[in-house]
Amino acid sequence: xxxxxxxxxxxxxxxxxxxxxxxxxxxxxxxxxxxxxxxxxxxxxxxxxxxxxxxxxxxxxxxxxxxxxxxxxxxxxxxxxxxxxxxxxxxxxxxxxxxxxxxxxxxxxxxxxxxxxxxxxxxxxxxxxxxxxxxxxxxxxxxxxxxxxxxxxxxxxxxxxxxxxxxxxxxxxxxxxxxxxxxxxxxxxxxxxxxxxxxxxxxxxxxxxxxxxxxxxxxxxxxxxxxxxxxxxxxxxxxxxxxxxxxxxxxxxxxxxxxxxxxxxxxxxxxxxxxxxxxxxxxxxxxxxxxxxxxxxxxxxxxxxxxxxxxxxxxxxxxxxxxxxxxxxx
Amino acid sequence: xxxxxxxxxxxxxxxxxxxxxxxxxxxxxxxxxxxxxxxxxxxxxxxxxxxxxxxxxxxxxxxxxxxxxxxxxxxxxxxxxxxxxxxxxxxxxxxxxxxxxxxxxxxxxxxxxxxxxxxxxxxxxxxxxxxxxxxxxxxxxxxxxxxxxxxxxxxxxxxxxxxxxxxxxxxxxxxxxxxxxxxxxxxxxxxxxxxxxxxxxxxxxxxxxxxxxxxxxxxxxxxxxxxxxxxxxxxxxxxxxxxxxxxxxxxxxxxxxxxxxxxxxxxxxxxxxxxxxxxxxxxxxx
Numbered sequence: 001x002x003x004x005x006x007x008x009x010x011x012x013x014x015x016x017x018x019x020x021x022x023x024x025x026x027x028x029x030x031x032x033x034x035x036x037x038x039x040x041x042x043x044x045x046x047x048x049x050x051x052x053x054x055x056x057x058x059x060x061x062x063x064x065x066x067x068x069x070x071x072x073x074x075x076x077x078x079x080x081x082x083x084x085x086x087x088x089x090x091x092x093x094x095x096x097x098x099x100x101x102x103x104x105x106x107x108x109x110x111x112x113x114x115x116x117x118x119x120x121x122x123x124x125x126x127x128x129x130x131x132x133x134x135x136x137x138x139x140x141x142x143x144x145x146x147x148x149x150x151x152x153x154x155x156x157x158x159x160x161x162x163x164x165x166x167x168x169x170x171x172x173x174x175x176x177x178x179x180x181x182x183x184x185x186x187x188x189x190x191x192x193x194x195x196x197x198x199x200x201x202x203x204x205x206x207x208x209x210x211x212x213x214x215x216x217x218x219x220x221x222x223x224x225x226x227x228x229x230x231x232x233x234x235x236x237x238x239x240x241x242x243x244x245x246x247x248x249x250x251x252x253x254x255x256x257x258x259x260x261x262x263x264x265x266x267x268x269x270x271x272x273x274x275x276x277x278x279x280x281x282x283x284x285x286x287x288x289x290x291x292x293x294x295x296x297x298x299x300x301x302x303x304x305x306x307x308x309x310x311x312x313x314x315x316x317x318x319x320x321x322x323x324x325x326x327x328x329x330x
Numbered sequence: 331x332x333x334x335x336x337x338x339x340x341x342x343x344x345x346x347x348x349x350x351x352x353x354x355x356x357x358x359x360x361x362x363x364x365x366x367x368x369x370x371x372x373x374x375x376x377x378x379x380x381x382x383x384x385x386x387x388x389x390x391x392x393x394x395x396x397x398x399x400x401x402x403x404x405x406x407x408x409x410x411x412x413x414x415x416x417x418x419x420x421x422x423x424x425x426x427x428x429x430x431x432x433x434x435x436x437x438x439x440x441x442x443x444x445x446x447x448x449x450x451x452x453x454x455x456x457x458x459x460x461x462x463x464x465x466x467x468x469x470x471x472x473x474x475x476x477x478x479x480x481x482x483x484x485x486x487x488x489x490x491x492x493x494x495x496x497x498x499x500x501x502x503x504x505x506x507x508x509x510x511x512x513x514x515x516x517x518x519x520x521x522x523x524x525x526x527x528x529x530x531x532x533x534x535x536x537x538x539x540x541x542x543x544x545x546x547x548x549x550x551x552x553x554x555x556x557x558x559x560x561x562x563x564x565x566x567x568x569x570x571x572x573x574x575x576x577x578x579x580x581x582x583x584x585x586x587x588x589x590x591x592x593x594x595x596x597x598x599x600x601x602x603x604x605x606x607x608x609x610x611x612x613x614x615x616x
Contacts, residue, residue, distance in 0.1 A: 038468065060468065065499075070492035073453045077460020080395070080445055081469065101453050101489065109447035110439050 003196045003234075004185045009214075010221045016179040019211065020118045022154030023175055024049025026161025027086055031057050037165055038083045040064050042071045048088035048118040048175075068098040072106060072113060079111035084165055091117025091133035091174060099139055106170045107143040114164055115140075119177040120150075121210075121261030122294035122302045132294035137209075138266030140172040141239045147171040147192060148239040150210035150260075150268070153182040156236060159190040167192055176261075178299045180211040195242035197249060201229035204255040204321050206313075207246065209235045209268040212259040212287075215303075218310025219317055228321055238268050241275055250280055254326030257285045257317050261308060264288040282327040285320045287313055335378055340548045343413060344374040348577045350409040350422055356597035358426040361434065363581060364574035365481060366406035368512050368545070372570055375551040376477055377410040385415040388443040394474055395445045395461050399454025399490075400481035400510070401435040407444075408432050416443040452487025455480055455507060459497045462505035462565070475559060478507045483515025486524045491536070497565040498537030505565040506558040510545065512574040514585035533567045545570030 008014050031037045031053050039053045040062045054061040062078075064071045068089055075085035087094060095102050095115055106113045117136050124132045141148045147169050151157035157175065164171045189196065198213065199220050208216035213234040220230040233249050235242065250256050256276065260268040269286030276282055287307060294302060303309050307316060335343070347370045355361045376396060377383075383393040398407050405425060412419045417431070424430035431441040435449030445461075448454045458478035465471050484490065497505055509529070517523045526532075533540045539561040543550040551570065558566035575581030578600040 062463065064496065065492075067492035067496070069453070069489040070456045070459075070496055073456035073489065073493070074460035074463065074496065076446070076453075077397075077457035077462075078464050078468075079460075080457065081461055081464040083464060083468070100450055104447055104450050105453050105457060108437065108439075 001189070003198050004188050005183055005198060005217075006185055009181075009183045009217060014181045014183070016181045017154040018176055018179050019151050019154050019157040020049045020175040020177065022151065022157030023116060023161050023173065024052045026158035028052040028056055029158070030162050030165035031060065034084065034165065035060070036082060036084050038062065038078055038085050040071055040075050040085055040087045042066055042068050042089040042094065044089055044118070048116065050086075050088050068094045069101050072098050072101050072115065075113045076105040076109060076111050079113050084112055084114070086114040086116055086165075088116040088118060090131060091120040091136045092131050095136055095139055095172065096133055103143055107145045110145050111170060112168050113170055115172045116175065117172065118175040120174045121176055122289070122306055122308070123176055123178045123211075123261060123299040125178065125299040125302060126296050128296040129293040134261075134263045134289050134294065135266075136172070136174060137238055137260065137262045137268055138270065141271060142266070143170075145170050146239065147237070148174070149192065149237050150174040151236050152208070152211060152213040152234050153180060153184055155182050155184045155186060156188070156190050160192075160236065163190065163192050174210060176211050181214045183214045183217060190236065193237050193240045193242055195233050195235040195237070195245040197231060197245065198234050199230070199232040201231035202253055203229045203326075204257060204317060205231045205233055205249045205253040206317065207233045207235055207256060207258045207272060209238055209260050212261055212308065215308060215310045215313055216259055219313035222310060222314035223317060226318060228318060230317065235268070238271055241271060243275060243279070246272065246275060247280055250276060250282060255283050255321065255324055257287060257320060259287040259308065259313055262288055263291065265291060283320075283324040285316065287316060337549050340374055340378055343378055344370045344548065345577070347374055347406065347409045347413060350412065350419070351405045352578070352597050352600050354405050354409065354422050354425045357423045360426060361405060362402045364512065364514060364585075365400065365403035365510060366409075367578060367581065368572035368574050368576040369403055369406045369479060369510050370409075370577065371546045371548055372479060372508050372510070372551055373406050373410045375548050375555070377414050379552050380555045381475070381477060385411070385443065388416065392474060395458070395476045397446050397454045397458035397461070397476065397478040398436060398448055399458070399478055400451060400484050401448030401454070403481070403510070404436040407436065411443055417441075451481070451484040452489035454478055455490055456493035456496065458507070459493045459502055459505060462497065462502040463500055465504050466502060467500070472504070475504050475506060478505070480507060480509050481515075482509055482511045482513065482520050482526060483523070485509070485526055485529075494533065494536040494538065501537070501563050502565045503562050506555060507565070507567045509567060509569045510572055511569050512572045514574045518585055529569060537564060539564040539566045540569065541566070542569045542571065545572035546576055
């Protein structure tokens with residue numbers, strides 16, 4: 001089945017919304033569907049969009065205060081009582097600050113606590129490097145039992161939130177603060193552990209996770225003008241990876257570029273590098289944060305500076321394609 | 331579950347638990363000594379008088395829950411669980427061995443009857459608080475209790491005080507916490523490493539009902555738990571003053587016994603002391 005994209009996905013006036021808004025809607029729906037869903041927040045209820053759930057189900061909302069270690073461990077205790085706890089804070093603090101508690105009391109303890117890290121990536125903007133979480137993908141994907149999802153847009157974030165409420169596993173959702181373009185439609189599929197081919201091509205595969213998948217679409221559209229036919233694969237689930245879809249596309253194109261608004265070391269690019277090295281070694285270029293922190297600035301200014309816009313990605317891909325032969329072509 | 335044993339019978343259970351702890355540690359060849367020994371009376375009182383549970387059905391939905399926050403003392407929990415019938419006592423000697431359900435630090439997914447996974451300090455209390463919150467505000471089951479034990483060195487952890495603030499705010503009156511106040515931690519005396527006093531005042535100021543007891547007097551432990559359950563509108567903490575290594579005189583008061591002895595003969599000597607009531611009677615099995 002061809003993945004349905006919004007009609008004007010390449011237009012300047014494509015609709016946009018923060019992924020956290022989709023999460024907020026999804027959590028409310030999850031709460032409607034299942035009275036075991038509970039929500040805990042570390043003093044950022046409005047900002048992480050948990051407020052919709054809080055208004056609808058005040059008796060199932062727990063204010064934890066600025067205490068991220070307590071946030072996830074109280075949630076672990078609630079999960080022991082059969083609850084499905086969603087915990088929110090900024091990703092820099094959760095899982096940034098409370099990683100060991102997540103490791104011991106949620107991952108090793110195998111409790112279905114949902115860690116929702118909002119405000120991930122440099123696009124947090126003016127708050128600067130302290131609040132621009134870039135290491136969360138690496139931190140979370142190394143934990144056994146943990147599911148890691150970075151929704152591509154707000155529509156998908158809503159679906160991902162519902163899916164995660166029902167998966168029975170420790171899970172991490174990565175969300176963005178800023179409005180980002182919506183490329184998926186209400187009819188677009190989302191399943192945990194699935195990657196989706198958004199656009200077909202045969203010269204190179206562009207694999208994006210989170211909101212970078214939109215930038216990959218823009219890059220592919222631009223590359224088309226230069227005669228480069230790029231395939232775009234959206235990988236919202238970083239763990240477990242959809243190895244079949246990813247390897248099939250890599251095999252088809254023989255060259256892979258990844259993009260993420262996170263450290264490439266250990267992050268999404270790292271995950272793809274591991275998969276390709278084990279199964280289908282081939283040229284790979286990883287776009288993302290190159291072992292450095294962000295800084296204050298406007299979101300778009302920062303994305304441009306760090307090479308994370310469609311235009312900048314297109315330039316990097318063009319150079320990569322021109323200088324790198326395709327491997328494993330049948 | 332108990333409730334029908336006399337104090338003397340409970341004391342006998344505690345002695346048997348201490349014997350099992352020494353046997354387990356001797357057999358394991360590593361582990362922590364002082365804490366498990368000094369918590370034997372508290373856990374005996376909890377498992378054989380205070381708590382309601384069903385060892386045959388560990389997930390019984392009306393049970394009280396027990397959270398060991400200082401996971402390194404788990405040999406005492408394994409010993410009372412075996413004594414209570416959760417599993418055969420023979421399994422105690424698998425402690426810390428490859429393939430054992432009795433991991434060096436407790437893992438819930440390995441052994442039915444454990445409520446949590448712990449070892450890294452400071453997080454068991456907040457898990458217990460999460461349970462207490464659920465019982466009180468969400469599931470509304472006032473007849474169930476959650477008990478936790480923390481070490482005193484463990485109180486250095488910030489997570490403990492986050493949980494203390496949380497439980498105080500929400501007046502988690504179904505939460506009863508014992509602090510094993512044995513005054514030792516790995517690097518020495520708690521008051522030298524990182525002073526805890528005024529410990530009573532600290533908990534009170536966080537909104538808790540505070541009791542201080544002799545942690546080796548089983549009657550006091552049971553009475554304090556009853557008092558704690560009678561307190562409404564506040565979480566309860568019971569500062570149980572204990573002697574590290576309690577029951578084995580040459581281990582008592584010596585912080586070096588926090589960990590494991592270099593000489594396993596020391597465990598034999600310890601067992602002999604326990605079995606002979608400190609040398610007053612002849613040992614049966616030696």
